[in-house]
Amino acid sequence: MHFRTASPAPRTYSRWASLVVLCAGTLMTILDGNIVTVAMPAIQSDLGFSGPGLAWVVNAYLIPFGGLLLLVGRLGDLVGRKRMFVAGLAVFTAASVLCGVATTQGMLVAARALQGVGGAMTSAVVLGMLVALFPEPREQARAIAVFSAVGAAGGALGTFLGGALTQAIGWHWIFLINLPIGVVALVAALRILSADKGVGLGKGADYPGAALVTGALMLTVYAIVGAGDRALGTTLTLAAVSLALFIGFTVRQAWAARPLLRLRLFRSRALTGANSVQILMIAGMYGFQFIGALYLQRVLGYSELLTGTAFLPAPIAIGVLMLSLSARTIARFGPYRVLLAGLVLITAGMALLSRAPADGTYLADVLPPLLLLAAGFAASMPAVTGLAMSGAREEDAGLASGLFNTTQVVGGSLGLAVLTTLAASRTERLLGEGERLVAATADGYRLAFTVGMGITATALVLAAVLLRPARVSSSAVTEEETPGAGRQSRAKASL
Numbered sequence: 001m002h003f004r005t006a007s008p009a010p011r012t013y014s015r016w017a018s019l020v021v022l023c024a025g026t027l028m029t030i031l032d033g034n035i036v037t038v039a040m041p042a043i044q045s046d047l048g049f050s051g052p053g054l055a056w057v058v059n060a061y062l063i064p065f066g067g068l069l070l071l072v073g074r075l076g077d078l079v080g081r082k083r084m085f086v087a088g089l090a091v092f093t094a095a096s097v098l099c100g101v102a103t104t105q106g107m108l109v110a111a112r113a114l115q116g117v118g119g120a121m122t123s124a125v126v127l128g129m130l131v132a133l134f135p136e137p138r139e140q141a142r143a144i145a146v147f148s149a150v151g152a153a154g155g156a157l158g159t160f161l162g163g164a165l166t167q168a169i170g171w172h173w174i175f176l177i178n179l180p181i182g183v184v185a186l187v188a189a190l191r192i193l194s195a196d197k198g199v200g201l202g203k204g205a206d207y208p209g210a211a212l213v214t215g216a217l218m219l220t221v222y223a224i225v226g227a228g229d230r231a232l233g234t235t236l237t238l239a240a241v242s243l244a245l246f247i248g249f250t251v252r253q254a255w256a257a258r259p260l261l262r263l264r265l266f267r268s269r270a271l272t273g274a275n276s277v278q279i280l281m282i283a284g285m286y287g288f289q290f291i292g293a294l295y296l297q298r299v300l301g302y303s304e305l306l307t308g309t310a311f312l313p314a315p316i317a318i319g320v321l322m323l324s325l326s327a328r329t330i331a332r333f334g335p336y337r338v339l340l341a342g343l344v345l346i347t348a349g350m351a352l353l354s355r356a357p358a359d360g361t362y363l364a365d366v367l368p369p370l371l372l373l374a375a376g377f378a379a380s381m382p383a384v385t386g387l388a389m390s391g392a393r394e395e396d397a398g399l400a401s402g403l404f405n406t407t408q409v410v411g412g413s414l415g416l417a418v419l420t421t422l423a424a425s426r427t428e429r430l431l432g433e434g435e436r437l438v439a440a441t442a443d444g445y446r447l448a449f450t451v452g453m454g455i456t457a458t459a460l461v462l463a464a465v466l467l468r469p470a471r472v473s474s475s476a477v478t479e480e481e482t483p484g485a486g487r488q489s490r491a492k493a494s495l
Helices: 008-047 056-079 081-100 105-123 126-133 137-168 178-192 207-225 232-255 263-267 269-299 304-310 313-333 335-353 362-390 394-432 437-466 485-494
Strands: none
Touching (some): 056 081, 056 207, 081 105, 081 126, 081 178, 126 362, 207 232, 207 394, 269 394, 313 335, 335 437
């Protein structure tokens, strides 16, 4: 006998099971972006990296990751987002194994670059798949909250795992841990995710445009992440070439018959404003995560494991707040108000860190701002994600997802480069004046946190100005009011 199963139950299960798969794939890439930080001294000692050379363990991952996001996001729309996601999982998992067995500097750097390619393929299409799975605003807000919680908590969890694995069994395992996660995620993705055919390569394969924007993005990330290790003139030259490539790409998109990036996307105030705000918000938060770990190790004298443990309250707070309050809060107050409240908390946390002394303690000087930053990020990230994706049409969802992830990478790279350079410059100047090492180092970090506070305060001002919902009648709903509402209203208008 054949039994027919009622349609609502499998559909609901399938959508939420798909969300788990997407979160698992994203967790791998986010963990890997942060897990290396604490293990860097061990990698340097084992493989003999110089100080400047060690930076390429991070840079080799960031450059292809940031440079390819926009391209593979669009290709996901064309060839199918499931295909791109699954291929990305396979590439990332294989590259992780190569990183784990690396015995030379060149092998590790090359494998990290391949990881960046796989990470871009996986990350670029995730948000597009998510908003397609959950078109209804309230469910979409819940799904985005879960996804953002995994991403945000995974970043802080990576610091803990990096310290624990490195200290317990060696740095190789920070990469090899991706093998079981990747295999399970790959099998689950093949079985659970719904296939989508895409619109076909003939609908938008602008290869000259792809070459221009990929080159521009890679050069931008390269210029940012290496700014502290080269002459100012060289960095400015790289920036000028990158700008020229971006201008060439924009001109190409304006006249191409099948553009890679439809410029009409930027007519959406929600999409443009949310991506602008995110660059600054992530710049402050990523800079804090890196410099905060250094403050614990170099000023307070923490070990790798203790440093990772000290960050654990952040992912716990982020996970609890995002999963229990975020979606309901956004549904009640709207993403605009929730975003502003979150940015206020982040700025307050950075302000407290800017006062962290050389003889500080964890409970008095680190934990309170850490919890403020966690609460602010838990509020801000789902809100800014929903606002960004609400401005994209269904056929552009993969591209909008790639753009959103690109601004994350650019923001993180920019924050890391600016804040670490400022901290190092201040420390070197004070050491030259005869200041003690720990005091000079702490003062450099305080400067970085102060500038980070300014960056997040600027994000708050931009959000207040650019993302304010338009005044409409009670019967109308704008794109800015509810994530996904713009897509729903367009659908209704076409009926």
